[in-house]
Amino acid sequence: MTTHSTTSSPGGQGDFDWELGSWHTSVTVLADPLSDSEERWLEFEGTSIVRPLLEGRANVVELRVSGPDGQIDGLNLRLYEPEHQRWSATFASLRDGMLTPSVFGRFRDGVGEFHGEDQLAGRPIRVRFVIERDGDDRARFTQAFSDDDGATWETNWVATDTRAGS
Numbered sequence: 571m572t573t574h575s576t577t578s579s580p581g582g583q584g585d586f587d588w589e590l591g592s593w594h595t596s597v598t599v600l601a602d603p604l605s606d607s608e609e610r611w612l613e614f615e616g617t618s619i620v621r622p623l624l625e626g627r628a629n630v631v632e633l634r635v636s637g638p639d640g641q642i643d644g645l646n647l648r649l650y651e652p653e654h655q656r657w658s659a660t661f662a663s664l665r666d667g668m669l670t671p672s673v674f675g676r677f678r679d680g681v682g683e684f685h686g687e688d689q690l691a692g693r694p695i696r697v698r699f700v701i702e703r704d705g706d707d708r709a710r711f712t713q714a715f716s717d718d719d720g721a722t723w724e725t726n727w728v729a730t731d732t733r734a735g736s
Contacts, residue, residue, distance in 0.1 A: 592734035600726035612639040707733040
């Protein structure tokens, strides 16, 4: 039986240690975020594999999910910044080979919250990404966008992970 640590190393470098390994992933994605169109959610199922890099100072998530509306293949590179005791996370879609702007944050009381700036249809937006654990074998990842400088947020990505073999 493999055990996964639920404690973090000083400063937060071990914040993602619990996530290492293979996961079953269910993803719902808002089809047209921050628009006036009718809300339509796309559904995907697949796997996430989280691997450590550089003695735990970085990790990479390999995401492969598919559904009736297509497939999402991507990588999320997360790097620990010891000077600021925070993480950066940068997503790369294998569909277009492009990196998204990074989000930056840390875990507090077991919840990771990350913020950054991006663009959607040519207009500036803010991005919030939240990671919530439900024990050692379940986690929820939620992304939201704001086009009013963070006054309101619209959730556009929800991923629920269950550890493979659980």
